[in-house]
Amino acid sequence: MKDKNKIYIPLLLGMACALGIFLGARLDLSTSDGLFSENPKKQKLNRLIDYIDYEYVDDVNTDSIVDVTVNRILENLDPHSVYIPKKEYDAVSENMQGDFVGIGVSFYSVGDTVVVIQPLEGGPSENVGIHGGDRILYANNEQLFGKNLSNDSIISQLKGEEGSKVSLKVLRQGEKDLLDFNVTRGKVPLKSVDAAYMLTNKLGYIKINRFSETTYEEFDMALENLRRQGAKEIALDLRNNPGGYLAEAINVADEFLKDDKLILFTKNKSGAIEKTYAQREGDFEDGRVYVLINEGSASASEVVAGALQDNDVGTIVGRRSYGKGLVQREMDLGDGSAVRLTIARYYTPTGRSIQKPYEENNEKYFNDYLRRYRNGELQSADSIHVADSLRYITPGGKVVYGGGGIIPDVFVPKDVDAEKEQISLLLNRGFMSRFIFEVLDENRNYYNSLSTKEFEKEVLIDDSMVADFLKYIRSHPPGLNIRITSYEPLLKQYLKAVMAEQLFGTNAFEQLKNADDRIIDKVIQLSKEKT
Template identity: 90%
Template sequence: MKDKNKIYIPLLLGLACALGIFMGARLDLSTSDGLFSENPKKQKLNRLIDYIDYEYVDDVNTDSIVDVTVNKILENLDPHSVYIPKQEYDAVSENMQGDFVGIGVSFYSVGDTVVVIQPLEGGPSEDIGIHGGDRILYANNAKLFGKNLSNDSIISQLKGEEGSKVSLKVFRKGEKKLLNFDVTRGKVPLKSVDAAYMLTNKLGYIKINRFSETTYEEFNKALRSLRRKGAREIALDLRNNPGGYLAEAINIADEFLKDDRLILFTKNKSGAIEKTYAQREGDFENGKVYVLINESSASASEVVAGALQDNDVGTIVGRRSYGKGLVQREMELGDGSAVRLTIARYYTPTGRSIQKPYEESNEKYYNDYLRRYRNGELQSADSIHVSDSLRYETPGGKIVYGGGGIIPDVFVPRNMDAEKEQILLLLNRGFMSRFIFEVLDKNRNYYNSLSSREFEEDVIINDQMVAEFTQYLRSQPPGINIKVGSYENLLKQYLKAVMAQQLFGTNTFERLKNEDDRIIEKVIQLSKEKS
């Protein structure tokens, strides 16, 4: 009997393995065939890629073919369904997380050396005393200078796991020896609230640059600080804010709306509606709010503006917003890449769809700014043409319109000519920042010794510095020639603001840059009129 068992056991095991392989093969085959038989388009695409991979005469990177294919598919859907390649995913995610892990410095590569512009507020480098102008020469004995050193290789040395340590050797002007710093890498905030300060003794100002994971927390902190300073009214600046996480926008709108007020609703392809209401007692439900928007305020920014406007709360000031009312969900594709796919549309409480038309072409959609510019909409509210069929009424009787973007309650024209546009372009493209860095670097000890108040009172941007800046621009390839003309004072204002940014951060930068800002001036005027 024992001998028979010795024969049967291996036989049974063999049969079991064979059956398992057979069933596995049948299961895999039937699953694949079932899937592809239901959708032959998927089968066609997969077969084509396999044919190219195995049969094509030359070696081809089929990953790149897949990337191109995915992009082409999404281009035919809507302008905001996008593909995020694997190599870009971390950077995109990091920007929306509200922080990253590293030593916490912004830097330039000057010549062949890493030079600190400034330690980032709340980061490890600020805590241990690294200054603007410091040259980081070594990180864990790895050279960080040399003509062939890329920004990516520098960043790879400075970033790392949270809690890990990096030893830096730093050259600082005026010091005879290299300085040694042992830095523990930690979370460095990527702030979405650029500024929070008082415009008048009762009117506070908060500037939000995007809606990231930490925006509501940052906003709440700023709001509490301004209330302690006496703010009974808030100017919420959402200009040039492209949007971000919808939940953060909802939380901010909730601070100004009483319980059970509708903030927005979404509608998907099947017509299912999901409504979102104010759910808690907000910190500013009884205060006045002004929301500042322009043609580059989009998505989550428009949710906030639309929710307040449709609930007859506050005043929307500026120009018609961008017009993005599509909701995306991020879906991973299994190889480190992802797609952000439009899954619904969102609507303001009165039922307005904020989304502007995109049916004709993506190119026409993205060139909508030029259309607005040419038809005069940026200069005059009378040039905004909206069909009367898109007319809505708020509970308080105010008339509002759909059809693309939020039309403000109080219009403020753009009215900028070519010279001012050119100065703003120089700011946005970093020319001012590079020039100011070199100015500061010539006299670091003096500038680093100044307090914010001393800087604002004592530092004057004179005609000589303007002349040096125009000469600097001419030295930049291919040679930039500007005519300062009547905008010399504006150029001086912006140069000083950029200097303040590198010395003291974005709050001082925004405050100095916002001097004589037309929309802010209008808000201050409205605040005084309603006193």
């Protein structure tokens, strides 16, 4: 009997240790900061998932159950607390970082071949001489054509670690043999400043598409360049800018505000208030600024507009902004996924909360644009209804309102002409981009040889190209039936703008597209009136 005990005791101890390790790994009872300490609610969810894992009659992917559960929890909080699954996290983070590591090209898959639309400015491919229209046939001797590769597969071949090298074999129009390029992968800028150019001899224009990690740096360089060109006034275009990093928006606002001016304050669940002031001598404190906003300007964009409006600096031009006054913090969930959780509300310097109501449901919240459209708000400032209890006064005596977006100082109605809307739809859905790519590809050597001035003078979008474009969109799914009559000149303008973008970048695109922009025209008029 004693001998049997000698055998069983070590065995039992071993099993106990194994069970302890297993349970420890499963429960993760870390209490380093008290945030993740045990409580019955967490135990209930853990136990349910374990029951499904071990007892449910069919095999179930419990990871997907967890994802659904997290999403449902967040949906019951507010519209801007969101879950970022592991598979989406890198792409989401990359968009906000301001750069990525790769060879630096935008491309289409044409037939079965990778074709460069354009090398990205400041990227490795531009530096080694890769051109728009080049066909990348091999990467490190790995064939990239004739395989029906997905975009993800192609990207995985071209991306890699910073400093790593990739050998490319490229087919170029007019060249008999394949060209060899040895590209060192590096950081490729994802620009948040789309354009910076002069509208008049004193009025500069800067367009910011989002607030990423590099926005202030890009903005500062653009502002300095425009000042050297004689800019005494700036049109800061934040239309359709959904926001981003609050710190970057604060830095941009600081360029126009004198020291110690309040930019915003935040308040968390405990009522703690944190105030943020202008802290440095800005480059444009004595210049005039016009901030362009619309119904797509949200969050960090509204911080900039609200800070300037409440400090009686500049003029806000356009239409009422989106109305997002909640602050999120990204929190790691430990498995490569993350949650962006609302941790505070922000207020403009006069004390306004510009967060629109979200108590009813998320669907109604995100479809608020339709409500604004139907009640006529996009056509008339008189259709904007705000409770008088949300009325505030700036130090200069201007009346401003909270409760759902920044109401502009100067209202400009939205152009809702059906044909113009159709042209914008064609642009936004990529029909123009793909068509123009094919046009350029027919004569790459000519188009790639043009300077911007030569392009402006020599390249004309004629009636035959418009007819070809209309034929093109009718022959491609979903086969849109577009009718263009009186707005053919606008279609020509947009087609040339897209051509300029593929040849010279977003700055050239914005200059051509903005040629008949209502809000920009209004800013130019206001600037002339102030002379």
